[in-house]
Amino acid sequence: MAARKRFPNYLNQSRGWRSWLLTTDHKRIAVMYLVAVLTAFLVGGIFAMLIRIEHLTPGQTIMTAEQYNRVFTMHGVVMVFLFVIPAIPVSLGNFVLPLMLGAKDLAFPRLNLAAFYVYLLGALFTITAMVTGGVDTGWTFYTPYSTTTHGSVGLMTMGLFILGISSVITAINFMVTIHQMRAPGMGWFEMPLFCWGIYATSVIQVLATPVLGITLVLLLMERVFQMGIFDSRLGGDPILFQHFFWFYAHPVVYVMILPGMAIISEIIPTFSRKTIFGYKAIAYSTLAIAGIGFLVWGHHMFVAGQSELATVIFSLLTFLVAIPSGVKVFNWLATMYRGSISFEAPMLYAIVFILLFGIGGLAGLFLGALSVDVHLHDTYFVVAHFHFVMMGGTVMAFLGGLHYWWPKMTGRMYSEKAARVACALIFVGFNMTFLTQFVLGSRGMPRRYYTYLNQFQPLHAFSTFGSWVLGLGLFVVLAYLLASLRKPMDAPGNPWGGTTLEWTTQSPPLSENFVEPPVAERLPYDYRPAETSA
Amino acid sequence: MTDGDSSEAARIGMWLFLAAEIMLFGGLFVGFALIRMRHEEAFAAARLHLHRSLGFLCSLAMLSGSLSIAMAAERAKRRFLVATLLCGVVFLAALGFDYASVVAPGFRPSQLFFGFYFVMTGLHGLHVLGGIAVVAWLAVRGYGRRIELAGLYWHMLTLLWIFLFPLLYLAA
Numbered sequence: 189m190a191a192r193k194r195f196p197n198y199l200n201q202s203r204g205w206r207s208w209l210l211t212t213d214h215k216r217i218a219v220m221y222l223v224a225v226l227t228a229f230l231v232g233g234i235f236a237m238l239i240r241i242e243h244l245t246p247g248q249t250i251m252t253a254e255q256y257n258r259v260f261t262m263h264g265v266v267m268v269f270l271f272v273i274p275a276i277p278v279s280l281g282n283f284v285l286p287l288m289l290g291a292k293d294l295a296f297p298r299l300n301l302a303a304f305y306v307y308l309l310g311a312l313f314t315i316t317a318m319v320t321g322g323v324d325t326g327w328t329f330y331t332p333y334s335t336t337t338h339g340s341v342g343l344m345t346m347g348l349f350i351l352g353i354s355s356v357i358t359a360i361n362f363m364v365t366i367h368q369m370r371a372p373g374m375g376w377f378e379m380p381l382f383c384w385g386i387y388a389t390s391v392i393q394v395l396a397t398p399v400l401g402i403t404l405v406l407l408l409m410e411r412v413f414q415m416g417i418f419d420s421r422l423g424g425d426p427i428l429f430q431h432f433f434w435f436y437a438h439p440v441v442y443v444m445i446l447p448g449m450a451i452i453s454e455i456i457p458t459f460s461r462k463t464i465f466g467y468k469a470i471a472y473s474t475l476a477i478a479g480i481g482f483l484v485w486g487h488h489m490f491v492a493g494q495s496e497l498a499t500v501i502f503s504l505l506t507f508l509v510a511i512p513s514g515v516k517v518f519n520w521l522a523t524m525y526r527g528s529i530s531f532e533a534p535m536l537y538a539i540v541f542i543l544l545f546g547i548g549g550l551a552g553l554f555l556g557a558l559s560v561d562v563h564l565h566d567t568y569f570v571v572a573h574f575h576f577v578m579m580g581g582t583v584m585a586f587l588g589g590l591h592y593w594w595p596k597m598t599g600r601m602y603s604e605k606a607a608r609v610a611c612a613l614i615f616v617g618f619n620m621t622f623l624t625q626f627v628l629g630s631r632g633m634p635r636r637y638y639t640y641l642n643q644f645q646p647l648h649a650f651s652t653f654g655s656w657v658l659g660l661g662l663f664v665v666l667a668y669l670l671a672s673l674r675k676p677m678d679a680p681g682n683p684w685g686g687t688t689l690e691w692t693t694q695s696p697p698l699s700e701n702f703v704e705p706p707v708a709e710r711l712p713y714d715y716r717p718a719e720t721s722a
Numbered sequence: 723m724t725d726g727d728s729s730e731a732a733r734i735g736m737w738l739f740l741a742a743e744i745m746l747f748g749g750l751f752v753g754f755a756l757i758r759m760r761h762e763e764a765f766a767a768a769r770l771h772l773h774r775s776l777g778f779l780c781s782l783a784m785l786s787g788s789l790s791i792a793m794a795a796e797r798a799k800r801r802f803l804v805a806t807l808l809c810g811v812v813f814l815a816a817l818g819f820d821y822a823s824v825v826a827p828g829f830r831p832s833q834l835f836f837g838f839y840f841v842m843t844g845l846h847g848l849h850v851l852g853g854i855a856v857v858a859w860l861a862v863r864g865y866g867r868r869i870e871l872a873g874l875y876w877h878m879l880t881l882l883w884i885f886l887f888p889l890l891y892l893a894a
Contacts, residue, residue: 295728295731295735296731296735356739356742359738360735360738360739360742361735363734363738364731364734364735364738367731367734368730368731368734369731394738394741394742394745395741395742395745396745397742398742398743398745398746398748398749399745399746399748399749401746402746402747402748402749402750403749405841405845406749406750406753406841409831409837409841413830413831413832413837414831414832415831415832415834415837415841416832416833416834416837417753417757417834417837417838422832422834423757423760423761423764423834424757424834425756425757425760428753428756428757432749432753435749
């Protein structure tokens with residue numbers, strides 16, 4: 189391996205800022221996206237820290253109630269729209285999808301770059317809205333509050349509309365790439381499972397994002413022209429906004445989690461040295477989650493005056509989502525069973541994912557149960573639930589994927605020892621922060637409130653201390669990943685013994701990805717010796 | 723990648739884009755249906771203020787535009803593209819006249835029916851404007867196989883109008 193000739197790679201192929209800003213290379217665009225989404229993660233994280241510090245004591249700690257409303261809105265908007273929704277597909281997906289398929293690039297490389305700039309434009313609008321007037325509606329923009337409150341709601345809705353365009357363009361690009369650019373010999377059921385995850389995610393993006401778009405247009409019309417569609421005084425219906433919003437926003441939580449699950453399906457077989465258990469079951473469960481995900485939006489509105497019949501149906505459909513999710517978890521566990529497991533950083537994050545997602549997912553069933561939800565609705569229990577699936581799920585998978593493909597993306601290995609310490613800090617900090625919130629919520633602490641009863645103070649303070657441990661862990665990750673960039677490029681092409689095509693090229697890959705266009709001769713996750721496979 | 727592959731990729735991409743567009747308008751249709759169900763009489767009265775003849779002209783313009791762009795794809799002659807362009811302009815002009823006549827007596831978007839009317843036709847009109855730009859670009863820069871993609875887009879706009887016209891102008 190060491191004797192093999194190294195070709196100029198995509199990082200040192202050409203120099204100068206123009207070669208980056210005008211590139212159509214999916215790998216360079218992925219790196220730019222990675223910087224962008226990590227910046228968003230940092231900004232959203234700072235807002236999160238401010239929220240937690242404010243909750244150290246009841247009443248005012250560091251900010252006024254009005255500032256607090258804005259800060260938690262910013263935290264939600266930045267984390268949801270600028271980070272969690274795009275993060276995995278546009279950075280890691282953009283980088284490895286063509287490599288996994290054995291392709292030279294995405295189907296529409298120029299469109300890929302355009303989508304990046306559309307994302308930046310949307311982010312610019314969103315950030316402008318924050319610094320000019322601010323928004324205090326929460327990330328859900330419920331009417332009638334959002335149509336009557338002061339601040340920059342209009343500017344922010346435009347920003348989110350633009351971000352949606354970027355998502356749709358990227359999703360179309362990914363879908364066409366998967367349809368058209370698979371290596372010779374790679375059928376649909378011979379793709380790595382990551383590609384299935386990206387495909388299902390893209391389907392949701394294409395079909396759900398436009399509904400958010402039209403909802404935001406109507407919200408803007410309502411604010412500017414008093415159109416009345418969401419205003420009961422003018423014959424409209426504020427609940428209709430919630431239906432529209434969640435028709436988008438519920439499928440989109442699967443946009444957030446499916447790419448994470450897809451990463452786990454890559455990491456587990458690699459570090460168990462074993463073929464994935466139930467390939468087809470995982471692929472179909474991915475599609476099932478995407479499909480059922482469109483039919484459960486009403487579970488956000490159990491206490492909003494929905495008809496009883498609708499409520500019962502939505503509850504039932506919500507429980508159905510647990511089946512394909514469970515299929516995945518059990519298949520991952522079955523893959524690990526009797527495997528030759530090693531615990532490098534990506535695998536640690538994968539195990540953390542299974543644990544935290546398991547708790548978060550099961551908490552979702554509590555909330556899907558009608559009578560229980562009446563008690564838990566709009567409490568910290570909900571906050572804990574979605575942080576377990578979004579942060580404990582998606583962010584842990586993102587970190588796992590980042591550690592998994594970091595050598596491929598940068599050509600450098602990071603400090604494994606530092607990575608283990610950071611993973612432990614993150615795990616402990618996360619559970620201190622959010623397990624506590626399950627307790628807070630079940631005891632009746634409402635979400636989004638500025639202040640609280642004195643009896644909740646010890647738990648709130650504990651949660652805040654946890655957030656510091658969590659933040660420290662994330663900064664350690666940032667530190668050793670950046671430190672690794674100072675080293676020479678020493679990563680082998682296949683540091684983990686992976687079987688998918690991205691590991692057959694050098695690290696970092698050359699601009700054209702492969703020296704010779706690869707042919708998919710073996711199935712992904714085939715760990716049998718070469719002579720007995722085929 | 724061969725040329726055949728890439729045009730197939732573009733076609734799949736276009737169909738996916740159209741799916742996204744249908745979902746964009748879909749929300750409006752659902753909202754309209756729901757609010758109309760609650761205010762049937764008010765909606766029926768409000769729609770009498772629209773000019774059916776102008777709506778009919780709009781329909782004719784969209785359908786003729788679809789016909790001429792289909793012929794442009796078939797025959798590869800520039801004059802068919804120019805015909806599509808003109809149809810688009812006629813459509814926008816007719817819609818503009820209808821807007822003027824609705825706004826003049828004081829119907830602002832704040833009345834629900836007219837709110838829907840302005841948002842639905844306005845969004846559709848913006849799409850037609852985009853279609854005109856694309857067709858003009860093809861007419862100037864040369865066309866080839868891309869014309870088929872522009873045609874798909876135009877046909878979708880025609881189809882949407884086929885639903886919008888009776889919904890807003892005719893159904894009583």
